[in-house]
Amino acid sequence: MVIQSRARCETASFDFLGSTETNVVDGFTLAAVGDVMMRRPHTIVQAATLSPVAKILQDADVSFGNLETNLTDLRTSKGGPTVNGDAYHVATPAVAPDLKAVGFNMMARANNHAYDWGIEGMRETTEVLDQIGIVHAGSGENLAQAAAPHFLETRRGRIGLISLTMTFPSASRAADAAGQAPGRPGLSALRLTRIVVVAPDMLESLRRIRNGLPGPIEEGGNPNQVVVADTVYRAGNKIGYSFEPNAHDETTILRNIREGKQLSDFLIVSNHDHNPGNWSEVPSDYAQVFARKTIDVGADAHIAHGPHILRGIEIYKGRPIFYSLGNFLFDNLNPVEGADYFEYYGLDPRKDTVPDVIAAAMKGDFANPVYYESVVAVSRFEQNQLVELRLFPIELNFTKRLADRGVPRLAPPAHGQAILERLQRLSEPYGTHIAIESGVGVIRLRSAATSVETSVKPTVGTR
Template sequence: MGLFAHSAIGRWLAAGLLAVASGAAQAQDGSALRIAPVPSTPIADGFTFAAVGDIIYLRPMLATLEARAPEMLKIMRAADVTFGNFEQTVFHLPTFKGHPQATSGGTWMLGDPGVIDDIVDMGIDVVSHANNHATDWGVEGLIETLDRLDAAGVVNAGTGRNLSGARAPRYHDSVAGRIGLVAASSTFPAMSRAGDPIGEVPGRPGVNALRTERIGIVSPADLAVLARVAGTREGAAVKLNGVGYRAAADASSPPVIEYVVDTRDEAANLLSIRQAKQNGNFAFFSLHNHEPGNASQTPAGFAVAFAHKVIDAGGDAFVGHGPHQLRGIEIYKGRPIFYSLGNFAMMNNSLDAVPADMYDQYGVEPGSATTPELLAARNAVSFGDANLFESVIAVSRFVGGRVSEIRLYPIDLGVGTQGAMRGVPMMADAIVGRRILERLQRLSQPFGTTIAIENGIGIIRIPADR
């Protein structure tokens, strides 16, 4: 009897385990799962989303802004959520355990730790950290910056301790609903790209990179010359200094540069924005991109195509920055695309400490010039264009999950200002403000966007059917 009972129990257990195993196998091979899009509830009507461009804000000076730009702060604080690109590293240099890297994003950006409290008090809730300056001071500087942002409650995306972390959506819970952000950069030093662990190899901290390949389209005659310079055998692909080249169909066409996006990076980022929307009420994508160059007021073709794909994947807004000046605005399927919001703060002249590499980069002997003298000389060449010091705060209002109105408030960073106040944002006066808005009108027209100028503010009114 005992043996019978034991055998019966054994058969019962075996049958149960077989059923569990069978069910698990069905789930694993997909036969028992029906994957379908997960719907989300749109953000509450009347939700306002404020966005600014690059935040290169290197020292705490909120008291000055409170006195000189109270209206600007009022705009930023009034929005339900305010966003900007945090383009700097933040730590206390005397106690820092890392080192400046041999390659930077152009300048070794170093902010006082107190600037994080300032941006919180300005009303900034969410930032991207995916940009070409994220690893100026190595992964140690990157991680300390993230730790300080986290400690202050500033939601940040775009960098992380590995690629999955850098690419993951990050969320801010506002009164109006849950806001998700995914951030990436297509402009970055090669060393900045984050990596995931595999086997015993650890992951690499860094940036969520949207890699692109530059392709030069040139005449067949020019291609033949480039092939000889590159030492390429006849019929082989031509690549020189990291740029691929191919012949234009029309031999008389002028040379152009195109960009091909890495399909793996694109797919993974689109999956991430889809997840951000499914787990939130409002999702937006931030892309730091300098392509095709800082002098261009027109976005690269890949950025336009990618922005559309982000919206198609569930994004409610797309915010670009990187070239340090404004680019046009597009309304696509009822969602705003800001191809570049330029600079919010541009205080790179405020640096006191730069590595010896910076002197070497410009052929200046250390000790022969102060840091401000070095930076002033460099900035006169690279950052002398007034357009780099003129931008807007864009405030978008949403109704029924679609943008209904965008208000553009012009800001002036003081291109003609000398010393400590250069690059510090203020509300633009009537003359500068109109110049900014008229330029934005012109840049947005090719995207079918009409901007009215009323009482010194740019206004985009979007019909419900657009």
């Protein structure tokens, strides 16, 4: 009887330790933004613009952003550029205290620019962030480290962060040791297979092309699918793109999310995902499937970023899913750019300047003002449930010269109204209703304490 009683006690203890319940103190707030591409300190020179926005972050228990740059001193760095044909995202370590001053205390690292300065640039960025006291996740000396949760102790609970990316250069993906091969430093990544969906008659034309090409035929075992030059084409009702995850990556990530929640009171999952492309205000078909899976295994907030534009907001099981929070700080005045980047835009580094090539990139890829419009999203929790989400519209000074562009300010009333109305439209397909009150977007949910009527219609009931 003593042994049986002890076994029951141990089982109960194990169940408690394995819990994925949320456990923050009432009033917990999370302020979230999207991409932070900060090349130089801004809190002094542009304090008047930045300070009102920074105060929103400073007032929250947790302020999160995606750090899409390396923080390293190029005069002493042991790293070197690794990207080919894209921008080198690098900034002085003096940016780190500025990030802290703005209010950030948690930042994601897994994204397509975190490896721009190689392994050493990644390591040097880690050291700078650790010294300044900003908790970060998503990179490491091997996959286990890169994919692991990291934690911030706050007055309202222990907050965990897991960071992953679906958009990344292949060389930047971290790997674990295998036999005598050591682990590979890099990022936590979820590999996706992109499938081009075509009409059935198009598939037959592609099949004839494939059959006429030299080399072995990759059947794939699916009669409605053809592989041509390493691109998968599949018959469907609507032409477009579809994405399928690597099963091993997904299983590992979901397992780490569950563990991260078991070790914390509240868990944030950060996902850097450009798919299907920066041009799209609608995420890929897999984005919603994956985001909901992260909530199912314990995430309290799923925050996506990457395409540099706003995408919709969904409330799933009483938890926020941000399909993209766009840009927060879009300071693209890089100190260096590679020769191949000049070449891509038809410029010559012997006579054209770095600002010349950046200006060409902005005109070509980011000429639309929507890339300079976003929100700061502040979620408030009571009794471990999301009760209110406030959306503060910001704009990044698109009309200013390049050297001053990209720094957020609270949008003027008319501009803020337009930003929020666009976010309303993008969120409607998810059943999310955003009210606009005094220039701020507001999503209210049913409160467990007051049973206030919700203005959101979750796809699945709150947990």
